Amino acid sequence: MSTRAAWTAESLLEGLRSGDRRALARAISLVENGDPLAGELVRETYPQTGRAEIVGITGPPGVGKSSLVSALVRLVRGQGRTIGVISVDPSSPFTAGALLGDRIRLADHFLDRDVFIRSMGTRGHLGGLAEATLQAALLLDAFGKDVVFVETVGTGQSEVEITGLADTIVLALMPGSGDSIQALKAGIMEIPDVIVVNKRDHPAAKTMMNEVRSILGLGEKRDWTPPIVLTEAVRGEGIEGLWEAVEDHRRHLVESGRLEERRGEQLAGEVFAVASGRAKTHLERAVADDPELRRLLDEVKGRRLDPLTAVREIMEQVFRLDETT
Numbered sequence: 060m061s062t063r064a065a066w067t068a069e070s071l072l073e074g075l076r077s078g079d080r081r082a083l084a085r086a087i088s089l090v091e092n093g094d095p096l097a098g099e100l101v102r103e104t105y106p107q108t109g110r111a112e113i114v115g116i117t118g119p120p121g122v123g124k125s126s127l128v129s130a131l132v133r134l135v136r137g138q139g140r141t142i143g144v145i146s147v148d149p150s151s152p153f154t155a156g157a158l159l160g161d162r163i164r165l166a167d168h169f170l171d172r173d174v175f176i177r178s179m180g181t182r183g184h185l186g187g188l189a190e191a192t193l194q195a196a197l198l199l200d201a202f203g204k205d206v207v208f209v210e211t212v213g214t215g216q217s218e219v220e221i222t223g224l225a226d227t228i229v230l231a232l233m234p235g236s237g238d239s240i241q242a243l244k245a246g247i248m249e250i251p252d253v254i255v256v257n258k259r260d261h262p263a264a265k266t267m268m269n270e271v272r273s274i275l276g277l278g279e280k281r282d283w284t285p286p287i288v289l290t291e292a293v294r295g296e297g298i299e300g301l302w303e304a305v306e307d308h309r310r311h312l313v314e315s316g317r318l319e320e321r322r323g324e325q326l327a328g329e330v331f332a333v334a335s336g337r338a339k340t341h342l343e344r345a346v347a348d349d350p351e352l353r354r355l356l357d358e359v360k361g362r363r364l365d366p367l368t369a370v371r372e373i374m375e376q377v378f379r380l381d382e383t384t
C-alpha cells in the first residue's frame with residue numbers, strides 16, 4: 060500500500076478495521092470529494108458505529124471554538140482516549156488551507172497519532188456539508204475513535220446543524236455574543252446541552268454569564284438544565300470544568316435512558332436532512348441546466364407568471380411531482 064492509487068474498497072475497509080490511520084485519512088478525503096466509494100465504506104462499517112462519544116461545539120465566529128477543542132483534546136488525550144476532530148466551515152469553499160487558524164490552534168496535536176483532525180469546507184458535495192460531516196463522523200466512530208469533536212460555526216440560524224449528530228452540544232459564546240443571546244431569548248436558537256462563556260479574561264465575561272443564566276431561567280423547566288462554564292481557552296483555564304459538564308450531560312442521558320432514544324431520533328433526522336440536501340442540489344442543478352426552467356424564473360421576475368405556478372411547474376419537471384399538497 061505504498062501509493063494512494065493502490066487503495067481499493069477492500070483494502071480501505073481492511074485498513075479501517077485494523078486501525079490503519081492512512082486508510083482513515085484516505086477515507087475521509089473520499090468523503091470530502093463526494094466520492095461514491097465513501098458511501099460504500101460507510102455502508103460496510105456502519106454496524107461498527109455507535110461507540111464514539113460525539114461532542115458538538117458550535118457558536119459564532121471567533122469565540123474560541125477551535126481553541127476550546129484544542130484544550131479539550133489535550134485533556135481527553137491525557138485520559139488515554141483516542142480522538143477525532145472535524146471542523147466544519149461553511150464559509151470556506153476549499154478544504155486545503157481553509158482553516159489556517161485551526162491548523163495553528165490545533166498544531167500541538169498534529170503529531171499525535173491518536174488524534175485525527177480534518178477541516179471541511181463546502182466543496183461540491185452532492186448532499187452538502189451535512190452529508191459530508193455525517194459520513195466523516197461515522198467513519199471516525201467505526202474506526203474506533205473514543206471521542207469525536209465536531210466544530211461548526213453557528214449563529215443560531217445556520218443551515219449547517221450539528222444537532223443531528225452530537226450526543227452533547229456545547230454552545231460557545233464570549234463577551235459580546237449579543238446576537239446569540241437574542242437568538243436564544245427569541246427561541247430561534249435551540250437551547251444547547253452545555254454553554255461555555257469563553258474569554259473569561261475579558262472584563263464583561265461575568266455579565267455575559269449572568270445574562271445567559273437569566274435566559275435559561277426564563278424557559279419552562281426541563282429535565283436537564285444546561286450548565287454554564289467560564290473558560291479561557293488559550294490558557295487552558297476552566298477546561299476541566301467544561302469537560303466535566305459534557306460528561307455530566309452524557310451521564311444524564313445514559314441514566315435517564317435518553318441516549319439511545321436521542322441518537323435514534325437524530326439518525327432519522329439525518330436521513331431527512333441529507334435527503335433534503337440532495338434534493339436541493341438536484342433542483343439547483345436542474346434549473347441551471349435547463350433553459351426552460353430558467354425561463355420560468357424570468358417570467359416570475361417579469362410578473363408574467365405567478366410564483367406558485369412556477370413552483371408547480373418546476374416540481375413537476377424536476378421531481379415528477381404533481382400537485383398533491
Ligand SMILES: Nc1nc2c(ncn2[C@@H]2O[C@H](COP(=O)(O)OP(=O)(O)OP(=O)(O)O)[C@@H](O)[C@H]2O)c(=O)[nH]1
Pocket residue numbers: 119120121122123124125126127160161164212257258259260261290291292293294
Ligand atoms: N483573550 C482570549 N482570547 C482567546 C481565548 N480563546 C481564544 N482566543 C482567541 O480568539 C481568537 C479566535 O479563536 P478560535 O479558537 O480560532 O475561535 P473559533 O471560534 O474557532 O473561530 P472560527 O472557527 O473562525 O469561528 C484567536 O485569536 C484566539 O487566540 C480566550 O480565552 N481569551
Ligand SMILES: [Mg+2]
Pocket residue numbers: 124125126146161210
Ligand atoms: Mg475555529
